[in-house]
Amino acid sequence: MLSTSSPVWTALQLREVLVPNRVWLSPMCQYSADPSGAPTDWHLAHYGSRAAGGVGVVMIECTAVAPDMRTTISDLGIYRDEQVRGHRRLTAAITAMGSVPGIQLGVAGRKSSHGVPWDNAGTRHPVLPADGGWQPLAPSPIPFADLAVPTEMAAQDGTRVLEDVEQAARNADRAGYQVIELHGANGYLFHEFLSPLTNHRTDEWGGDLERRMRFPLEMVNAVRAGWPEDKPVIVRLPAEDLLEGGLTTDDMAVVASRLAGEGVDMIDLLSGALVPEASRPATPLHNARYGPRFRAAGLLTAASGQISQPEHLDEAVPDLVDVVLVGRALLRDPYWALRARGADPLESWPKQYHRAF
Template identity: 40%
Template sequence: MLFTPISFKQLTLKNRVVMPPMCMYSAADDGMVTDWHVTHYTTRAVGQVGLIIVEATGVEPRGRISNKDLGIWDDKHIAGLKSIVDHIHAQGGKIGIQLAHAGRKSEAVGSNPVAPSAIAFNEEYRLPTALTAGEIQEIIQKFVQGAKRAVAAGFDTIELHAAHGYLINEFLSPLTNLREDEYGGNLVNRVRFLQEVLIAVKQVIPKEMPVIVRVSADDYHEDGNTPEIVAEMLNLVKQYGIDIINVSSGAVIPVMPRAYPGYQVAMALTIKEKTQLPVLAGGLITEPAQAMQLVKAGIDLVYTGRELLRNPYWPLQAAHVLQQEVEWPVQYLRGKW
């Protein structure tokens, strides 16, 4: 089943293996794509990864995690991103992009970080400025313009980054959102920013382009979000066009989870059960049998990050181990098991 095709609207994937967004910190200071990105992503398409999702890409300069993050805040970024897309498509792959704003966790030099509330991530991070309602609307439009550019670059899908303690996640979590206006407090208010971003983005992308939302399912704090709470918030906004939930966890506060192979799978299954939406899940998945078991358990797509950094041809190896026949790149047929 790991190598059974699956479709989401107009997007059809050859298999269920996904490379999740992983920052390369290799962009030019102005957010431009470099040769590294083209080589890095294209290699995974040659390796037959079903879906490649480009790393967190800043919708504005102060929304970058670092000055070496990719950008999508200027039309000048389109050509470089399109180069990545064209190379992936030439190898028969599918590709998405993660639109992101780092919020209070931005370490980009030359700008001040912003957040729903003026709370620093820890003592080593700068104190962010709390956003006004008007400034929130301005950032929503940054996501809109980023989505337009992603469409112009030819991406097959868009992922909204609402995980890992970055801006949208900061609104979702009660640990980082202490607002007393319409964007803070109860679940309806805390999910409002994601809702407005989602509605605005859906208006400028093709109707049949699927939208992925990446969430941190657990804040790892007794007063924070849990998979059940996150599912409840997702149910409030799924009608506005969420097609897939990419389930991760943590990083909204400086607490390290106890990580083990598949440690986020139960969270993903909870969210799938409660939202009835397809899920993308993983967490230290390295072995083909592990990935197969996730699909058998009900996970729709499986991401493996670190393993694909070590071995860009992991899908070919996994197919061999699982005795599944998949198409090999013609150039590499002499190396087929």
């Protein structure tokens, strides 16, 4: 068990937002939105219990900025007023429990219009327009696995996506979120533009790293344009592609330092997942170990990936990263952080549960 004095339990000031600790819920799609893309009672119970479980930030799952930027028809969205109303229920509940509500903005690109994981064929199964799906957009017409061949984005598609991102950021603010994370990893649109494996364009959005970075940086600017100056922006970023010919940590260190100049406060490191052939490391803290490499960019760092034991927290913060995001361990147990903390339950657990101890 950890000692309560570990730095992982200390508060973190991000612009005007004070986060009570550095163990956060990693964004995880629940594929449980109502038909309008609004949060449901499932989301309220799921996120509410993780907030009661003492995480610093409850990061709401990948939430689409536009209908064609969803991954599935069951994704959350934040592009309609009725969705914003539903998100207000989540931010109110999370705040009432003492946690900070954050939202991951999703711009899926070519990895969109597929099945949900518990469907027969799962997330690699395309859902065609005739079955309620849609035609995906991407930097280049290169498909992911068996998903549809995406349409190469034209200039007006880019303009529209940037407007959607800006409006989604504005809606997230109206909904009461305190933190935005732009999903720039896992092979979604931002990552597709960055990587030479998925961006074969010859216009101003393709070519060398400097040019491939342009659209992703415009996406960050769009978030900042719709989001208050006093609230932080995080970008979830690949530390590398983990495949020959893909993005390297050297490339990504350049990208990270550019993000620092665009109003980004923190990067949240992942790796691989752009193409099915990329290797998939599964050792504890594998993404957090990239952290020191990115410190020079002058941003705060975060990571997720196989952080499942209390001692991993101590190993990660502050030596590897400033914040850890915990995924599957918090799916298995909403009170994982309270247990990992190992403090006197009468001080750390919700008072409603004190008679359990």
